[in-house]
Amino acid sequence: MGDVVRAPWDAYFATGFDTCSEVLRGRNWLAPDFAWQERQADTERWEAVATQEMTKTLSRLNAPEHTCQRRSLGNLFDRSTVQRLTPQVEEHVTRLLDELADKLRWGEADFVSTVSEQLPISTIGSWLGIPPEDYPHILEITHNQVHAQELLPTKEQLAVSAEATVQLRAYFTEMVRRRRERPGNDVLTGWIHTWDAREPDRERADEILYRLTMFVTIASLETTATLLSAMVELLLREPGQWKWLAEHPGHIDSAVDEVLRYDPPIHINTRIAAEDTVLAGVPIAKDSMVHVLYGAANHDPRRNENPDTFDIRRTGTHLTFGGGVHYCLGAALARMEARTLLTQLLKRFPTLRTVSPAVYAPRLVFRRVTSLGVAV
Template identity: 35%
Template sequence: MAPSERAYSRDVTNRVEVGPYYDPFDFDIDDDPYPVWKRLRDDAPLYRNDKYGFYALSRYSDVNRELANWEVYRSGKGTTTEIILSGVEVPPGIILFEDPPIHDFHRRLLSGVFTPRRMAAIEPLAREFCRRALEPLESAETFDFIADLGAWMPMRTIGYLLGIPEESQVAIRRNTDRLLELRDGELADVADDILTRQGSMLEEFIDWRYDHPSDDLMTDLVNAELEEPDGSRRRLTRGEVLTYTGTVVGAGNETTTRLIGFAGQLLSDHPDQRRELATDFSLIPAAIEEVLRYEAPSPVQARYVARDVELYGRTVAEGSVMLLINGSANRDERQFPDADRFDIHRQGAHLSFGRGIHFCLGAALARMQARVALEEVLSRWPDWEVDYGAARRAHTSSVRGWATLPVSV
């Protein structure tokens, strides 16, 4: 039975209707969640999942409002369902999992190291990483948007930012994939050290920076001073540097990889729009925004409810888990006319990078990498077609997208 059919069934004899069902750990639903999300928007705008005990908001107006409402919907216990439900202690330094005031101090610190000077230096390097990946494939009849490009271009870029040697990036990338991978139909087990395990792979590089500073983000973090809420200043602890660095590696890699994959898929499915881009690269930035709207790489944001709230005539109790489904909000026909149509000329603000204090710090970096990737791919191959028989989806706790996406050119 297809997910959309499972989401709504009817007993013909007794005429008993069953409401929509959404399970973020069901791979069939995750592969194509849009029919289920539409049922939520139409019939259960405040949805309650009894199996796991979470609530969900799916309409654009609700998600847009509550993403910015950090006073009620808190990130300090985690931003994925399984981490909040596990009760695992969140260590300091994971800015995604923090609330004010400490979030504001940490975000200010990270904003200070993502400087315009450093960002300006990244684009030519990202282009070089992309060319190195694609040039050996120019005479080939196929390539893989993920395996040959999307999985490595972001890692190379982040590796440059942090100062991680290329020979170590493969192991770090694979470790990230293993940490995030889910099992079908199951609430993921969350180990007590899962939130620090990524940083532990970076220990040798961080320790080296204490005595051998360089012009990279890792050195900036080692030397950074944090302003405490009482106004005092201190250096980051080694553990905080590890956590910060691991967060940048994980967040910066996965979402951009999935964005590049979705761009490859959607432009294969819409060849007329792909050919428009091939003849006019100035259309690429708007096309990337439409890819982000149509297929949000990080489509669900979990929050801990800090106090009782009234929504749609019901009380959501303090301590509840609320999912803010920005991927659904992006397809809400109340906000976007003909929302299920992919259109690179569409106008309107999507929610794929979040909103408010947790708006993605790496948004500009992700947009730049996706633009460069499309420019370099379209320069070589104005036409491609996805081999869906060989393509495989990824299923992780925080993002959705393609694990492999082979195309013929």
């Protein structure tokens, strides 16, 4: 239909790889922040509690506020940090696969609830110092909160997100308060020191700390869990592929990237035209929404030959982690978690197979696999 397609509402879809890349990386494309929302005729769409709360997080901020908050985090998951976290993630994977093995002795097991959803919360939870007994609560409210980030959420979905947002605020605000009382040798304590030096208003500093901690947590859970589930389902779908990869572990990284390309955990992101412009030959007025379709871009045949073929030996590229100033903070961590899990899975479960296909939640933006039955 073209690189830029008119949406049924007052917006556009960007579909081609180069066009999507231009929108994600271009300086004249902005996140839909409060300033833009206030200029819209239909303000009710943007007044929902959960929407308002997410607009305060990094993904919806523009310069200079985005620049300031992002710099305060530093290079969050640089090579040294990922290397330091790898042994912990290996331990988490071993423990979770022990649990999977126990369940498989009795027949079928759900890979999602046993492994995929547990590894990201174990990783980010131990890194931030979240008590393990709180993991189920964090997972539940994260699942409910992301409804507000859908393209066209219903009133019912927004109500569910509103309640989850209240719970997220209460939890992470209290977490920041407790860490202030009892500082530790952890990343949140470091953020507290950074923002105390930057911001003399302690109340405002704590508000920023709450948002950063909450955002980093929820941004790393559903996306990584979906990546892990899709990875197993796609690799087991083709006969012989699982066995071949076990015999050629040097291709594990390329297999992970092919999963990210083929079925990205996030399918849609939205940017706003900062001024009147032309995108792929289509005039776009200032303040117009452009929805970047990651899946379509990754399947652009001009970028990836035979794009609808899942090929773990592919050397193509994808936009799954975004681009520009909003490039995914946790990309390196997600890759490491997927690589670590897949490495152990191939060694421990050479005969793993799916017995029921992956079931996806009915969403457009944040994909979520709710179940995946496996057996040996």
